[in-house]
Amino acid sequence: MAQTIGFIGGGNMASAIIKGLIQQEIYSPSNIFASALSERSVDRLKNQFAINSSQSNEFIVKNSDIIVLAVKPYLVFKIIDEIKSVLKTEQIVISIASGITLKKLNHAMPEQRVYRAMPNTPASVNMGMTSICTTLNPNETSRTLVAQIFEAIGKTAWIDESLMHAAIAVHGSSPAYAFVMIEAMADAAVLEGMPRDKAYIMAAQSLLGAAQMVLDSGLHPGVLKDQVTSPGGNTIKAIAVLEEDGFRSSIIRAMHAAAEKSREMEANN
Numbered sequence: 001m002a003q004t005i006g007f008i009g010g011g012n013m014a015s016a017i018i019k020g021l022i023q024q025e026i027y028s029p030s031n032i033f034a035s036a037l038s039e040r041s042v043d044r045l046k047n048q049f050a051i052n053s054s055q056s057n058e059f060i061v062k063n064s065d066i067i068v069l070a071v072k073p074y075l076v077f078k079i080i081d082e083i084k085s086v087l088k089t090e091q092i093v094i095s096i097a098s099g100i101t102l103k104k105l106n107h108a109m110p111e112q113r114v115y116r117a118m119p120n121t122p123a124s125v126n127m128g129m130t131s132i133c134t135t136l137n138p139n140e141t142s143r144t145l146v147a148q149i150f151e152a153i154g155k156t157a158w159i160d161e162s163l164m165h166a167a168i169a170v171h172g173s174s175p176a177y178a179f180v181m182i183e184a185m186a187d188a189a190v191l192e193g194m195p196r197d198k199a200y201i202m203a204a205q206s207l208l209g210a211a212q213m214v215l216d217s218g219l220h221p222g223v224l225k226d227q228v229t230s231p232g233g234n235t236i237k238a239i240a241v242l243e244e245d246g247f248r249s250s251i252i253r254a255m256h257a258a259a260e261k262s263r264e265m266e267a268n269n
């Protein structure tokens with residue numbers, strides 16, 4: 001990919017994407033630009049990735065064919081106002097901010113080809129999941145370019161924008177739920193006497209393996225669960241406690257809360 005890519009906001013999510021793009025050799029560090037608010041963050045980006053980093057958003061826009069808006073949602077339109085005068089018509093802009101609609105993005109940047117994407121931090125280890133939407137024509141050639149960026153660092157799905165709230169809940173935020181689960185599983189193992197360093201690896205590797213089985217086998221997760229739960233065995237004992245404690249409904253309610261927050265942000269931004 002010969003183009004240059006620039007991130008406005010070089011925080012957690014942008015860094016995860018940058019790491020994935022460099023690892024997969026999609027962009028060389030010299031073709032990646034990123035801005036951050038503080039001099040310290042600018043230095044971190046330079047030292048960590050050897051990319052072109054700057055406190056100037058104008059510098060990023062002037063040097064990038066594709067621009068990724070990776071600041072907190074409340075800053076998105078302030079940033080667009082700031083860079084408007086240097087944005088070129090042919091530039092592609094991807095917003096990864098939650099709760100910022102294509103309608104408002106298109107209105108703020110009527111000349112540019114605008115995309116909305118919801119990635120997640122596992123992009124940093126090339127296991128990301130990104131949902132993408134746009135109001136552009138289905139034949140628009142830049143679609144391929146945008147998809148290629150996220151395909152290089154994981155899986156992608158084109159979705160209708162109305163499904164963005166669900167996408168945020170199911171894969172934007174969900175790495176955090178998994179991290180909490182890994183922490184809790186490791187604590188429980190430590191309680192049983194397992195050394196902590198081993199407990200984290202065991203918990204993480206078993207979740208990773210289970211997720212991989214769902215993807216590779218195409219089997220219903222319930223079937224895979226049944227294969228682990230022998231009659232009268234220890235797994236079914238654990239499942240019974242999880243059900244008693246509302247494990248499933250807790251996850252469903254948590255994800256609904258994430259989606260509701262996304263709707264609220266959409267209404268207020």
Ligand SMILES: NC(=O)C1=CN([C@@H]2O[C@H](COP(=O)(O)OP(=O)(O)OC[C@H]3O[C@@H](n4cnc5c(N)ncnc54)[C@H](O)[C@@H]3O)[C@@H](O)[C@H]2O)C=CC1
Nearest residue numbers: 009010011012013014036037070071072073096097098119
């Ligand atoms: N963290 C995550 O897992 C995900 C985040 N997102 C979205 O990505 C966006 C960024 O989130 P995070 O990376 O988590 O936030 P963050 O707080 O880690 O990063 C924000 C970055 O913006 C920079 N910044 C602040 N004001 C700026 C300005 N005026 N000009 C240039 N840069 C400025 C900060 O220096 C920082 O580097 C949000 O809109 C969020 O909704 C989307 C999917 C997942």
Ligand SMILES: O=C(O)[C@@H]1CCC=N1
Nearest residue numbers: 098168171172173174
């Ligand atoms: O919680 C957040 O603000 C972002 C959006 C999706 C994941 N993290």
